[in-house]
Amino acid sequence: MKLIDRYIAFRFISRLIWSVIAAIVVFIVLDMVEMLGKFIDADVPASVVFQFYYLYIPYIAYLILPVATLLATMFTIGSLTISNELVAMHASGISFYRSMGWLLLLAVLIAAITFLFGETIVPEANKQRLEIYRYDLKKIPRESRASQGHIYVQIDEDTQLSIDRFNPISCEAFGLQIVDVDKGRLKGRVDAEKMIWRDSAWHLQGAVRREFNEQGDVTWLTGYNLSEVIKIGLKPDQMEKVQIKPEEMNYIELRNYIKKQKSIGANIVQWKVDLLFKVSMPVATVVIVLFGAPIASIRRRSGMVLGFGMALFICFIYFGFIQVGKVLGYKAVLDPFVSAWAGNIFFGLIGLTILFKWARG
Secondary structure, three states, rough: OOHHHHHHHHHHHHHHHHHHHHHHHHHHHHHHHHHHHHHHHHOOOOHHHHHHHHHHHHHHHHHHHHHHHHHHHHHHHHHHHHHHHHHHHHHEEEEEHHHHHHHHHHHHHHHHHHHHHHHHHHHHHHHHHHHHHHHHHOOOOOEEEOOOOEEEEEOOOOOEEEEEEEEOOOOEEEEEEEEEEEEOOEEEHHHHHHEEEOOEEEEEEEEEEEEEEOOEEEEEEEEOOOOOOOOOOHHHHHHHHHHHOHHOOHHHHHHHHHHHHHHOOOOHHHHHHHHHHHHHHHHHHHHHHHHHHHHHHOOOOOOHHHHHHHHHHHHHHHHHHHHHHHHHHOOOOOOOOHHHHHHHHHHHHHHHHHHHHHHHO
């Protein structure tokens, strides 16, 4: 790496760090304006609020890295253009492709780090943060928890309910298992196809009960109805909040969860979109450099103010395009792969076209 390459890399990395820090601060301040009243109403201690936002930082950094990369690219290339350093590089035989090459290499490295970061630190931090949201802010009983799509509810000291899948729209739960334990011995077990919320109570459908005596003999009770016995303590809206979310799982966990949901006939379209976005989002950092650098290389008399405004405008268009694709994927209007990758492919092709045209000019 020559001196000029180190110079460009240093300017890019320093601006990236400041962009990430600034974006995190703005994000947290705006979120606190909305959430602080809710924390006060729920009487959440200040130490827990601090922990909540401390655990929020990895996810915020993961989300805004593409935006921060674009800002760093625009400011790096833009400042080189305004100070005529880019012209001097070209005059000394250093092509625009060479300058772009190091930025793209750094962007690929950032994409790889983003993916690994999103597979290791982010899911665990999100899990802990959402536990604070569920149990300290929303006051959902801590005996209720979620693990890779399942919902577990401690009905009482000796009875536990597990649910494979919950549909918040129809207020139906599927794949239920209720286990009764007496002094460490399995006393009874109920398996039900469905549980539905009706008349302010949970009703079982397709339930079968097995009772076990001390000798290990089993008594089967088919068509069993426990609608008047089950006192879960969670309403449908609370049941939805306790479900595990995609951002709490890494790629492998989410993929395995999708396989399991598919095996029981669940609708997995939204989960497949989220799975594909776990790969397409880090790649966005490369696409955004490819798209933003040629635009920033245009000489602008208005300086960095116009560059900042242009960067925000590009972010708005780019990520607006991606979010529209994501929603269309959720609604099954677009194929999950198309919804996750259309933005990267479309803007990547535009970036390549602009790059070749302006670099030659």
